[in-house]
Amino acid sequence: MRLRSILLVLAGVLYWAALPAPAWSQPIQGFYIDVGAGLRMPFGTKASSLERGVPGTFDLRQSLGYDTMLSGGYALGNGWRFELEGNFGRSSIHSASGTAFPAISGGAVENRGVMVNALFDLDIRSPYVFPYLGLGVGYQSTRLDSFVDTRLGKPGAFSASGTQGGFATQVIGGLSFPIPYMPGLSLTVDYRVMDILGGEKFQGTSSIGLAAGSAPVAGSVKLHNQFDQTVMFGVRYAFNTPPPAGVDTGAAPAPRAELQSYEVAFDPNKAALSERARAIVRDAAAASTRQGTTRIAVTGASGDASDRQALSGRRANIVVAALVASGVPKDAIAVRPAERDEDDRWVEIVTR
Numbered sequence: 057m058r059l060r061s062i063l064l065v066l067a068g069v070l071y072w073a074a075l076p077a078p079a080w081s082q083p084i085q086g087f088y089i090d091v092g093a094g095l096r097m098p099f100g101t102k103a104s105s106l107e108r109g110v111p112g113t114f115d116l117r118q119s120l121g122y123d124t125m126l127s128g129g130y131a132l133g134n135g136w137r138f139e140l141e142g143n144f145g146r147s148s149i150h151s152a153s154g155t156a157f158p159a160i161s162g163g164a165v166e167n168r169g170v171m172v173n174a175l176f177d178l179d180i181r182s183p184y185v186f187p188y189l190g191l192g193v194g195y196q197s198t199r200l201d202s203f204v205d206t207r208l209g210k211p212g213a214f215s216a217s218g219t220q221g222g223f224a225t226q227v228i229g230g231l232s233f234p235i236p237y238m239p240g241l242s243l244t245v246d247y248r249v250m251d252i253l254g255g256e257k258f259q260g261t262s263s264i265g266l267a268a269g270s271a272p273v274a275g276s277v278k279l280h281n282q283f284d285q286t287v288m289f290g291v292r293y294a295f296n297t298p299p300p301a302g303v304d305t306g307a308a309p310a311p312r313a314e315l316q317s318y319e320v321a322f323d324p325n326k327a328a329l330s331e332r333a334r335a336i337v338r339d340a341a342a343a344s345t346r347q348g349t350t351r352i353a354v355t356g357a358s359g360d361a362s363d364r365q366a367l368s369g370r371r372a373n374i375v376v377a378a379l380v381a382s383g384v385p386k387d388a389i390a391v392r393p394a395e396r397d398e399d400d401r402w403v404e405i406v407t408r
Contacts, residue, residue, distance in 0.1 A: 128140055166201070167284070181366065187229075188231070192228065230247065230288075250282075318337075318352045324358070
């Protein structure tokens with residue numbers, strides 16, 4: 057049932073990422089880092105043992121724990137971003153249902169590993185929030201701390217411990233909230249479900265059912281799939297993020313007669329650069345290094361008058377990010393509002 061639910065989530069991620077939309081764009085572009093911590097809520101993990109007095113399969117139940125993560129990635133200009141994530145999490149074991157020892161003392165499960173994530177940012181036409189969906193694959197190491205039966209009067213005890221690893225997958229769905237007046241900095245909150253494939257074996261000993269004074273019997277415990285869910289809160293910083301449209305960097309523009317002008321036209325109601333537009337931006341960036349001053353008029357029709365200002369701002373930020381990626385210093389770029397005609401809202405980007 058859990059596996060089917062995760063597969064449905066995976067299908068949903070791919071479906072949303074493939075849908076055409078009039079104004080999908082990214083709140084960030086280029087390199088970024090992300091750090092987070094959150095509440096870990098493990099599902100019960102099935103385990104198998106052949107020890108005396110212990111059934112073949114039982115549920116290893118865990119308390120609420122914590123997860124932490126640190127990731128670094130790169131955001132493309134078409135909605136996709138890719139990152140490398142390192143994580144660590146821990147939760148305590150409190151019982152093992154279906155066994156002769158329902159009460160557990162001293163046990164814990166720790167997971168640490170590396171995941172490669174692919175994520176897609178959704179533009180819902182709001183400058184304050186950007187939803188995102190993602191998938192991840194990687195390797196997770198599991199450490200099982202020794203756990204023992206704690207019932208008084210029990211004739212024997214059982215313990216197991218060790219560190220093993222295996223392949224893991226995860227799905228991610230979350231929201232990012234750009235912080236006003238702090239370009240590149242965002243708060244994030246997301247929900248993650250990780251599946252660590254089963255098969256890890258841990259050495260154990262058992263004295264359950266043995267005569268008094270007998271040596272414990274050696275054996276092993278094998279974990280089946282580990283499913284963990286986490287609500288993660290984080291802070292993300294994107295490098296080379298330009299100031300928002302309409303914010304003057306403080307440098308005075310050059311006289312109009314000295315400006316070299318270019319025009320980048322967006323498709324109606326869209327905020328993504330075409331290949332031709334990218335080539336124009338590269339030419340403008342090269343010209344700015346030779347001539348010192350270049351103007352780019354960012355144009356494109358938008359159907360709804362209430363969306364013009366927000367859409368033109370996103371378009372301007374995308375062009376600025378493309379200029380920075382082409383080698384133009386961020387502090388040499390100014391975004392200024394320009395006149396608009398009956399159909400278009402456009403802005404000027406001046407490089408000096």
